[in-house]
Amino acid sequence: MEAFTVHTGRAVPLRRSNVDTDQIIPAHWLKKVTRDGYEDGLFEAWRKDPSFVLNQEEYRGATVLVAGPDFGTGSSREHAAWALQNYGFKAVISSRFADIFRGNSLKNGLLTVVLDQDVVERLQALAEADPAAEVTVDLERRQVRAAVAGAEQLTADFDLDENARWRLLNGLDDISLTLQNESDIAAYEAARPSFKPRTIAA
Amino acid sequence: MGRTLAEKVWDDHVVRRADGEPDLLFIDLHLLHEVTSPQAFDGLRLGDRKVRRLDLTIATEDHNTPTLDIDKPIADPVSRAQLETLRKNCAEFGVRLHPLGDVEQGVVHVVGPQLGLTQPGTTVVCGDSHTSTHGAFGALAFGIGTSQVEHVLATQTLPMARPRTMAVTVEGELPDDVTAKDLILAVIAKIGTGGGQGYIIEYRGSAVEKLSMEARMTICNMSIEAGARAGMIAPDETTFAYLKGRAHAPEGEEWDRAVEYWRTLRTDGDAVFDAEVFIDAADLAPFVTWGTNPGQGAPLSERVPDPASYDDASKRHAAEKALEYMGLTAGQALRDIRVDTVFVGSCTNGRIEDLRSAAAVLEGRKVADGVRMLVVPGSVRVALQAVEEGLDKVFTGSGAEWRHAGCSMCLGMNPDQLAPGERSASTSNRNFEGRQGKGGRTHLVSPQVAAATAVLGHLASPADLSDADRTPAGAR
Numbered sequence: 245m246e247a248f249t250v251h252t253g254r255a256v257p258l259r260r261s262n263v264d265t266d267q268i269i270p271a272h273w274l275k276k277v278t279r280d281g282y283e284d285g286l287f288e289a290w291r292k293d294p295s296f297v298l299n300q301e302e303y304r305g306a307t308v309l310v311a312g313p314d315f316g317t318g319s320s321r322e323h324a325a326w327a328l329q330n331y332g333f334k335a336v337i338s339s340r341f342a343d344i345f346r347g348n349s350l351k352n353g354l355l356t357v358v359l360d361q362d363v364v365e366r367l368q369a370l371a372e373a374d375p376a377a378e379v380t381v382d383l384e385r386r387q388v389r390a391a392v393a394g395a396e397q398l399t400a401d402f403d404l405d406e407n408a409r410w411r412l413l414n415g416l417d418d419i420s421l422t423l424q425n426e427s428d429i430a431a432y433e434a435a436r437p438s439f440k441p442r443t444i445a446a
Numbered sequence: 447m448g449r450t451l452a453e454k455v456w457d458d459h460v461v462r463r464a465d466g467e468p469d470l471l472f473i474d475l476h477l478l479h480e481v482t483s484p485q486a487f488d489g490l491r492l493g494d495r496k497v498r499r500l501d502l503t504i505a506t507e508d509h510n511t512p513t514l515d516i517d518k519p520i521a522d523p524v525s526r527a528q529l530e531t532l533r534k535n536c537a538e539f540g541v542r543l544h545p546l547g548d549v550e551q552g553v554v555h556v557v558g559p560q561l562g563l564t565q566p567g568t569t570v571v572c573g574d575s576h577t578s579t580h581g582a583f584g585a586l587a588f589g590i591g592t593s594q595v596e597h598v599l600a601t602q603t604l605p606m607a608r609p610r611t612m613a614v615t616v617e618g619e620l621p622d623d624v625t626a627k628d629l630i631l632a633v634i635a636k637i638g639t640g641g642g643q644g645y646i647i648e649y650r651g652s653a654v655e656k657l658s659m660e661a662r663m664t665i666c667n668m669s670i671e672a673g674a675r676a677g678m679i680a681p682d683e684t685t686f687a688y689l690k691g692r693a694h695a696p697e698g699e700e701w702d703r704a705v706e707y708w709r710t711l712r713t714d715g716d717a718v719f720d721a722e723v724f725i726d727a728a729d730l731a732p733f734v735t736w737g738t739n740p741g742q743g744a745p746l747s748e749r750v751p752d753p754a755s756y757d758d759a760s761k762r763h764a765a766e767k768a769l770e771y772m773g774l775t776a777g778q779a780l781r782d783i784r785v786d787t788v789f790v791g792s793c794t795n796g797r798i799e800d801l802r803s804a805a806a807v808l809e810g811r812k813v814a815d816g817v818r819m820l821v822v823p824g825s826v827r828v829a830l831q832a833v834e835e836g837l838d839k840v841f842t843g844s845g846a847e848w849r850h851a852g853c854s855m856c857l858g859m860n861p862d863q864l865a866p867g868e869r870s871a872s873t874s875n876r877n878f879e880g881r882q883g884k885g886g887r888t889h890l891v892s893p894q895v896a897a898a899t900a901v902l903g904h905l906a907s908p909a910d911l912s913d914a915d916r917t918p919a920g921a922r
């Protein structure tokens with residue numbers, strides 16, 4: 245996983261709530277067997293509309309998505325996180341994320357930042373008023389800062405549990421971390437009741 | 447202090463607990479399908495790792511599989527490649543697989559329970575959000591992403607932060623025409639699509655205790671649509687009776703020991719939930735969705751709501767967008783909404799009881815002109831049972847199509863899709879924009895409402911049908 249420390253980029257305001265995973269990446273894209281190549285599938289249906297925010301010239305190359313509440317509801321498809329990353333997003337800001345989407349994103353180094361809804365709306369308003377506004381997502385200080393022409397407009401602190409933050413800051417691989425506890429796993433396995441189901445004879 | 451059901455099962459699976467770290471949980475059963483596993487197997491190969499517990503892992507094919515001409519090569523080359531990738535991966539790593547054409551094939555969440563693999567007090571995961579279905583057995587079951595699929599394949603564990611617990615208590619008698627689907631749609635409408643976020647929901651109360659295992663699965667299945675991490679129901683005699691004698695259920699002394707443990711899996715009297723919701727079963731009625739998320743629903747007897755009636759700006763905006771997408775007008779009676787397609791199937795409502803109840807409504811009646819109805823059993827076993835009971839004849843006799851098992855029209859990944867603008871009444875679980883095909887419009891309903899809707903051509907419940915619609919058995 246790529247480490248995430250501090251990122252500064254322009255923001256895209258996505259004023260929609262309940263953006264579900266079928267909107268982020270429609271099902272027919274899930275037939276692929278790779279982790280890349282999903283950028284054209286991102287918000288595919290909405291991108292057909294020329295007035296959709298991602299189609300606006302001034303938001304080209306923006307890397308921070310500022311979305312409405314309940315972002316990422318629906319399926320467990322990690323493709324949703326991959327699609328956002330493949331497109332170029334480094335962080336998504338919302339007042340509420342669906343649990344599975346949030347977990348998937350953090351596992352891939354796509355930072356999901358939870359801020360109060362009124363702060364999210366102020367960020368959206370800033371990005372609408374000035375698409376060149378820069379948003380800094382600072383995981384070291386757990387802070388989001390927004391600046392217009394170098395002048396700071398908004399600072400907001402966010403929470404992220406210490407363990408997830410540490411893994412992101414260091415780009416650590418979960419499987420290797422877990423395997424350091426091999427003896428605990430083996431001990432648990434040895435003590436499991438024999439009536440537990442098995443799919444095949446062991 | 448006492449513990450909740452979820453806390454008991456959680457505690458029994460902690461491999462390692464350390465300050466400042468998520469708990470490391472042991473996973474008893476890992477279900478795989480073709481869509482969310484290819485990148486996980488790639489990861490294993492890259493890391494030079496193998497599957498740690500092949501005896502706790504099983505795979506089937508469901509999302510991409512066609513429901514017609516299953517003996518012919520799959521027409522879509524991309525779908526075919528994904529199924530072939532699963533077959534290749536399972537062969538290479540030694541994973542038990544039930545491919546298309548196999549008698550145990552079907553939607554992954556129908557297959558696990560019917561094999562008896564889903565058991566009380568187990569942890570069950572799958573790279574699919576509707577893994578919550580298995581919670582109906584008192585299992586702690588949750589959907590995971592592909593990175594976690596790889597993690598479980600490699601370690602048989604998952605690091606997880608412990609969710610909070612919510613009780614949804616439903617007391618009383620469900621009215622006659624009200625099903626588990628109506629109940630869960632009403633719960634989601636009440637708490638919202640984010641209402642369950644961060645929680646494991648336990649459904650309890652006298653109305654829940656009276657439900658069959660299949661009805662309980664329908665409820666737990668849709669926990670994720672309320673944003674919950676998982677849904678659970680305490681195991682009881684109904685659960686044990688369902689499991690007894692199934693292929694992977696314990697036998698003999700093992701069965702007795704298992705049941706003894708399973709009986710301990712009840713929320714203690716003095717346990718405290720982090721949140722509680724109460725519902726009076728008698729207040730419930732057949733329920734349908736009008737919008738583009740499963741929380742946008744109402745009793746069938748009501749009207750499409752006016753977005754202006756919402757105080758919350760984001761709800762108002764969401765309702766406006768939904769009505770526009772769905773092609774509906776505020777104030778329109780839900781019963782006046784005409785549909786083009788009716789879909790009975792999916793891991794929510796594709797089990798034998800669902801097919802029986804749809805068939806009971808259709809028996810002696812005809813699907814309305816201009817309406818197509820697809821009936822898709824959730825698994826090959828369900829299909830065989832339905833054929834044995836003659837349900838397939840009831841469906842085809844009334845003009846519905848009887849298909850092969852799979853996810854089918856639940857999501858637009860296989861050939862069964864809605865055309866742009868086409869409207870369906872569907873027993874599946876998601877009414878998202880484009881879920882059933884680009885531009886398709888979905889109303890979520892119970893199997894009974896689906897069948898009545900097919901007969902009348904507009905959203906309807908069995909109570910709207912008169913016996914005059916029925917050809918008496920002798921005259922057929």
Ligand code: SF4
Pocket residue numbers: 508509553554555574576792793794852853856857874875
């Ligand atoms: S039936 Fe639908 S919800 Fe269930 S696993 Fe298949 S696609 Fe997912």
